[in-house]
Amino acid sequence: MNGVSWRLCKGKAYCFAVVVLVTISSFLYGHYRLSGLVGAGEKPRISALLRSDLKDRESEELSKSPWSQVNGERFSKEEKEDVLVEEDVLVDRVDLRMQEKERKCPSSLRRKIESHERLKALFSFEIPVLMWSGHLNDSEWQRLQHSPPPYGWQGLPYKVVSSTLLLLNDSTYGRLFPDKPESHCIRCAVIGNGGILNGSRQGRAIDDHDFVFRLNGAVTSGYEEDVGTKTSFYGFTTNTMKNSLIAYKQMGFRRVPQGKNVRYIFIPSEIRDYVMLYSAIQGIPVPFGQDNGDKPWFYFGFNRKPKKFRMLHPDFIHYIKERFLHSSLLKMEYKDLYMPSTGALLLLTALHTCDEVSAYGFITDNFRKFSDHYYDRVKRPLIFYANHDMQLESRFWKLLNSLGVMRLYQRP
Structure with a gap:
């Protein structure tokens, strides 16, 4: 106690009580501070004292990663700090890793991948699946200028890319599941449109x-x-969505799925996708380009909150093409048209974010028994085009199914 407090005491018993109360209060306050302001039932947050240590470890980890290279050279110290963006993002990433460990999903596909030498070398869960404004900085802009969409930003105006990504201004836009579901395992189903589903009762x-x-x-x-x-x-x-609305209108596809719980994943295959996403969040007609005048609310409804929208990262699409779906079509005359199919991109998105994945409506060995789509009025054969390698994709799904990484719906 200081001198002022002591002079206020009017008796020994009173002073003794004051001393005890102050001591207990100091202890409780210190315990409260050290606990990181944790409430009942809450998980501890990483304290500010640990952030510098975590940042050092993250920088070391980044320097060892093949994704830390630009044109064959390592990032400079300044560029590394640019890539890390800010400490809050780092804490979010560490929090996510802690949550993943705590879920302890015994059937997690990651466990199966880690236990398989070939798949462990193939899969990388460190590559960003989704883009948000934290991925936009000078070094990333320069690096992604070397590849055209959907694998980079070559030929895209900076103003278009930046104005779109700045609307996704929180690290939650870089995660598919910002809210942890009630179940311990995140179970996902990816639905292709293959004819195998007609009459399946699934x-x-x-x-x-x-x-x-x-x-x-x-x-x-x-x-x-x-x-x-x-x-x-x-x-x-944007192209596949609009073409589907035209081609399958008579089959019943008159509008894109809408609803309170529906979220939209844009695949940035060209400038149209950035402009459409920007217009959708801003709630304005598309201001220019091929879709000039389009009203995004016709496709996505009137709820234009940014949390409804996500966009795949070009690095993730490039990684899928190079690691999983490096097709022989890339050696052909129309190689520039090739990219993984929408179904493949969505399925691999699920395989990198969910604990358990089931695929329905994808190509199987006996695809000739079924129509192209489950909603075809008359049976139509599946036609293979040069922009996708559907047979390569089907072989990969078959492999993952045989290894128990995912469940592929099949019929005799």
């Missing part, structure tokens, strides 16, 4: 998953027993 099994991914001409009305009704994520390029 609707209930599909809807039983925590999250359901759909893509392009995702017709559900009239096919609920086969494909379910639940949609958590709808994935597309």
